[in-house]
Amino acid sequence: MESIERLAEMFIRFPGIGPRQARRFVYFVMRQDAGWIDAFIRELTQLRAATTQCTACRRRFMGATKAERTCPTCADTSRSNETLMIVEKEVDFETVEKSRAYSGRYFILGGTISPLEEDRAEPMVHALCARIEAMTQAGLSEVVLALSATSEGDDTAEYLHQRISPLAQKHPFALTMLGRGLSTGSEIEYADTKTLKDALSRRTKLD
Numbered sequence: 001m002e003s004i005e006r007l008a009e010m011f012i013r014f015p016g017i018g019p020r021q022a023r024r025f026v027y028f029v030m031r032q033d034a035g036w037i038d039a040f041i042r043e044l045t046q047l048r049a050a051t052t053q054c055t056a057c058r059r060r061f062m063g064a065t066k067a068e069r070t071c072p073t074c075a076d077t078s079r080s081n082e083t084l085m086i087v088e089k090e091v092d093f094e095t096v097e098k099s100r101a102y103s104g105r106y107f108i109l110g111g112t113i114s115p116l117e118e119d120r121a122e123p124m125v126h127a128l129c130a131r132i133e134a135m136t137q138a139g140l141s142e143v144v145l146a147l148s149a150t151s152e153g154d155d156t157a158e159y160l161h162q163r164i165s166p167l168a169q170k171h172p173f174a175l176t177m178l179g180r181g182l183s184t185g186s187e188i189e190y191a192d193t194k195t196l197k198d199a200l201s202r203r204t205k206l207d
């Protein structure tokens with residue numbers, strides 16, 4: 001595979017980017033001078049070096065020291081340990097936090113789970129189950145699936161429902177999902193505060 005194809009393959013992995021846009025990005029990069037390319041590489045490398053993955057919620061966050069592996073939200077003792085909200089990605093977490101409609105704990109999946117890629121999702125599901133088990137020791141009473149009302153979000157919710165149900169039978173917590181205040185097709189990332197509050201207050205229990 002030549003350079004152009006390899007780079008296009010990398011851009012296709014960005015959220016919302018299709019093959020045509022990926023090629024446009026490649027041609028854009030090809031037109032930049034060496035200084036711009038060096039700065040771009042430097043920023044990517046520094047971003048990676050300056051962020052840490054939180055051991056509790058799996059969010060990538062900035063400003064951690066070597067000793068600190070827990071993000072400020074997970075380290076905040078004023079937050080409730082009774083609820084754990086599962087979201088797809090960091091921007092969803094940010095949207096929910098901005099709404100101030102929720103004060104429990106989080107788990108960030110880092111992507112959706114498609115039926116064809118369940119093997120790839122296995123380490124993430126394993127980490128999630130370990131987190132739930134640990135939280136049952138700290139008074140967990142509810143796990144909320146807060147996924148987008150899209151087909152990818154539905155597939156992910158369905159899969160997690162199957163995987164978390166056995167734990168919900170073993171421990172005294174309820175498994176719920178956001179109420180459909182979120183209309184079909186809407187993504188958590190773009191939901192406004194009122195919609196999120198509605199969806200949270202009308203969450204439904206899964207069996």
Ligand SMILES: [Zn+2]
Nearest residue numbers: 054057071074
């Ligand atoms: Zn965290």
